[in-house]
Amino acid sequence: MSFRIPPLPPSGRFVQYVRESSRALAQAETITISDTNIERLLLSSAFTDTYHRISATSHGLALPLNFPSPLSELNLLSILALLNIASGYRVHLHRETGRGAWDSIRAFVYGLYLSSAADDEGDFLGARGMQTLSEVKIAELLGVSLYIERQHEGIQGLTVGQVGGPGWELVQLLRTLLNETGKILVNGGYPNLGSFVAEALKEGERAAREKCDPTIAADIVLERLVRAIPGFQDMSMVNNQRVYFNHMGGFFVHAHVPSSQRSTVSRRRSS
Incomplete structure (x- = not known):
């Protein structure tokens, strides 16, 4: 199996391409998902017994933070969506921090918010702060080590630290995402990601109103996010x-675009 990056979908067809490409791949790999099997899974003990603690308060977007403005909250939630990438490091995060992938990223973003200063460079959730955020600070707030221990080659019984390992890999991914996104926002004249997202939401709402088609709002917002920010x-x-x-853009759209304006997004699961 090979992985390359395909070109972006045509304008106005981002949600459609999610649905059609997913369906085509499932058919090519002879994957069949029926409503009966979905219902059986959701009602099985794997869900009803194992995941009984998962709720909107523990794994959702209800945040125990006091935001100075709606834009500040939108900015944090936008960054949370952007950084929702750690599922491949779930086992390591559980071992090192005691939290899973989503909870680790959420705690990391909390840390960015709570440790930010008022000035541009010290505001880790602002464009300039994101652009200059270091791997040391990310590792500190995430609670992971940048090193792995190995046996010294020449001295028996001596263990030395070496840069690398799953924690280091995840920190590199997060640093690249944050630095790259911050640079794009600074070059575009946006003080933070929330300002860019707010503009996209207003554009989607305006287009839906002008064309009397509420479902196009989700496509417009998703397209703006994906075209502008490589992390999406x-x-x-x-x-x-x-x-x-x-996935990350769809996660954000599902959380912030009214349900009446994102029916095309939610329908892709039943196609």
């Missing part, structure tokens, strides 16, 4: 087939 470009070539997931 969640897509791959799988066995020479283009697959558009747009």
